[in-house]
Amino acid sequence: MSLVARMFQKEELSTYLDNDKHLNRTLTVKDLLGLGIGAVIGTGIFILPGTVAATTTGPAVVISFLLAAVVCALVAMAYGEFSATLPVAGSAYSYGNIVFGEVVGWVLGWALILEYFLAVAAVATGWSAYFTSLISPIIKLPKAFTGAFDPAHGTYGNLVAILVILVIAFSLRKGMTTSKKTENLLVLLKLAIILIFIVVGFFYIKSSNYHPFIPKRMHDSFGFQGVLTGAAMVFFSFLGFDALSGSAAEVKNPSRNLPLGIIGTLVIAAVLYSLVAFVLVGMVNYTQLNVADPVSFALHHVGQNAISMIIAVGALIGMYTMMYATIYSSSRLIYAIGRDGLLPGKLGQINKNGVPTRALIISTVIIAVFAGLIPLDKLVDLVSFGTLLAFTVVSLGIIPLRKRKDIKHNGFKMPGYPVLPIIATLFSLSLMTQLHVETLITAGIWFLIGIIIYLVYGIHHSTLNRD
Template identity: 65%
Template structure:
C-alpha cells in the first residue's frame, strides 16, 4: 500500500466501539449539561459583555451574543449528529479518522491537543491572579512563586496555578462518578451567583444608558458593523461545548443525551450571557465598561460592594469548572490517540475503574508545566484556531457521513442537509480568517511539527497500519 493510500485509510467504527466498550458509562444528560455549562460559562461572562460593549458594539452587544449563539448552534447541530452516529471517545479526532482518514484525524487531534492544553493552562493563570487578588488583604503571595519562569523579572513558578491544576487532576483521577457531583454542584453555585448579579443589577438599570442602543459608527467600531464584529469576538465564549463530544463513549444513551447536553448548554449560555450584557449596559454607560472586571465594577458603582465580592467568588468557581471540563476532555483525547497507536500505547490503557488514568496523568503534568512555567500571553490565541479547524471538518463531515451505509445512523440529524453543514463550515472558516497573522503562522509551525511526528512515529506504530 502506498503512503498516500495508507495515511488516508479510514478507521472502522466497530473497532472503536470495541476498544471503548470498557469505558464506564456514567454520564446522563444532566451531567453533560454540568460539563457543558462548566466549560462555556467561565470568567468570560463577567468580562466579555463589558469590554465588547465598550470597545465594539455598545449596548447592542446583546445582539452580538444572540448572533454568536445562533452561529454556534449550527456547529452544535453538526457535533450532535456526529456524536449521535459515532458515540466514541476522541471527539473530532475520531470523527476525522472514521470519515476522512487517519491523517485528517491526526491533524485534528494535534490541533485539539493544543487547544485543550493551552486553554486549561491559560485559565489556570487567570485563576491564580483572581485568587491572589482575593486573598491580598490577608496574605500577599511572594513574587518568586507568582508568575511563569522569568528569573530576570523575579518570578520562577506560578505555584497557585500548579496547585489548582493538581487538585483538578486528583479529582478526575478519583473517577467521573465521584467527581461529577462536585462539578455539578459548582456549576449550580456559579449560575446562582450569575443570577444574583442579574437580580441585583436589574434594579439599578437606567433607561438612558441604552440610548443610543446602536452607537454611531466611529473609529472603526460601533454601528451595525460593530455588532457583527462583536459577534465574532464573543463567539469564542461558546467554544467549550465541543468538549462534550469527547465524552460520548462514557454517556448513557448517547443518541439522546449528547444532543440534549450540547443544545442545552448553548441555550443556557446564550440566555445568561445576553442577560448579563443587558443588565450591565443598563447599570453603567457602556463607555465606562472597558475595565478588567466590568460586572464587579458596575456593582461597586451602584454601591453593592458585597455582591461585587460574591461575583469575584463566582469568577473563581466559573474558571474552576471550565478547567475541570477541558482537562477531562484533554485526557479523553490523549487516550483516543494512544488507543490508535499514534502516541505511545500505554496512553490508550484503562484502569480498573474503566477510566484512562494514564492519559489523565500525562495531560495533568503537561498543563501544570504550561500553567506554572510558560508565559501564555501570545499562545492563547492558538486555542481558537484548533477549535475552528475542528468545526470546519466536523461540519463538512456530515455530508460523507450521510452517505456511509456501514453506520447505524438513527439518532439526531442536522436539518436542511446539505445547506446547513456548508453554512456552518463557511461561518467557521470566515472566523478563522479574522485571526491575526502571527497566530496563523504559529499554528502553521505547530501543524508542521505534528506532521513530522505523524510521519516519523505515527505511521509506523499505528494500529490501523497493522490491520
C-alpha cells in the same frame, strides 16, 4: 498499499465501540449540562459584555451575543449529529479518522491537544492571579512563586496555577462517578451567582442607558457593522461545548443525551450571556464599561459592594469548572490517540475503575508545566485556531457522514442538510482568517511538527497498520 492510501485509510466504527466498551457509561443529560456549562461559562461572562459594549457595539451587545449563539448553534448541531451517530471517545479526532481517514484525524487530534492544553494553562494562570489578589489582605505569597519561569524578573514558577491543576486531576482519578457531583454542585453555585447579579442589577436599570441602542458609526466601531464585529468577538465566549463530544463513550444513551447536552449547553449559555449583557448596559452607560472588571464596576457604581465580592468568587468558580471540564476532555483525547497507537507510552490503557489513568497523568503534567513555567501571552490565540479547525472539519464532515451506508443514523440529525453544514463550515473558515498572522505561522509550525511525528512514529505503530 501506497503511502497516501495508507494515510487516508479509515477506521471502523465497530473497532472504536469495541475498544471503548471498558469505559463506564455513567453520564446523564444533567451531567453533560454540568460539564458543558462548566466549560463554556467562565470569567468571560463578567468581562466581555462590558468591554465589547464600550468599544464596539454599545447596548446592542445583546444582539451580538444572540447572533454569535445562532452561528455556534449550527456547529453545535453538527457535533450533536456526530456524537449521536459515532458515540466514541476522542471527539473530532475520532470523527476525522472514521469519516476522512487517519491523517485527517491525526491533524485534528494534534490541533485539539494544543487547544486543550493551552486553554487550561491560560485559565490556570488567570485563576492564580485572581486567587492571589483575593487572599492578599490575609496571605501575601512570595513573588518568586507567582509567575512563569523568569529569573531576571524574580519569578521561578506559578505555584498556585500548578496546584489547582493537580487538585482537579486528583479529583478525576477515579472517574466521573464521584467527581461529577462536585462539578455539578460548583456549576449550580456559579449559576446562582450569575442569577444574583441579574436579579440585583435589574432593580438598578435606567432606560436612558439603552439610548441609543445602536450608537452611530464612528472610528470603525458601533453602527450595525459594530454589532457584526461584536458577534465575531463574543463568538469565542461560547467555545467549550465541543468538548462534550469527547465524553461520548461514557454517556448513557448517547444518541439522545449528547445532542441534548451540547445544544442545551449552548441555549443556557446564550440566555445567560444575553441577560447579563442586557442588565449590565442598563445599569451603567456603555461608555464607562471599558474596564478590566465591568460587572464589579457596575455593582460598585450602584453601591452594591458586597455583591461585587460574591462576583469575584463566581469568577473563581467559573474558571475552576472550565479547567475541570477541559482536563477531563483532554485526557480522553490523549486516550483515544493512544488507543490507536499513534502516541507511545500505552496511553490507551484503562484502569480497573474505567479511567484512562496514563492519559490523565500525561495531560496533567504537560498542562502544569505550561501553566507554571511558560509565559503564554503570545500563544493563547492558538486555542481559537485549533477550535475553528475542528469546527470546520466537523461541520463539513456531516456531508460524507450522511452518505455512509455502513453507519446507522438513528439519532439526532442536523437540519437543513446540506445547506446548514456548508454555512457552518464557511463561517468557521472566515473566522480563522481573522486570526493574527503570527498565530497562523505558529500554528503552521505546530502542524509541521505533528506531521513529522505522524510519519516517523504514528503511521508505523497505528493499529490500522498491524495487518
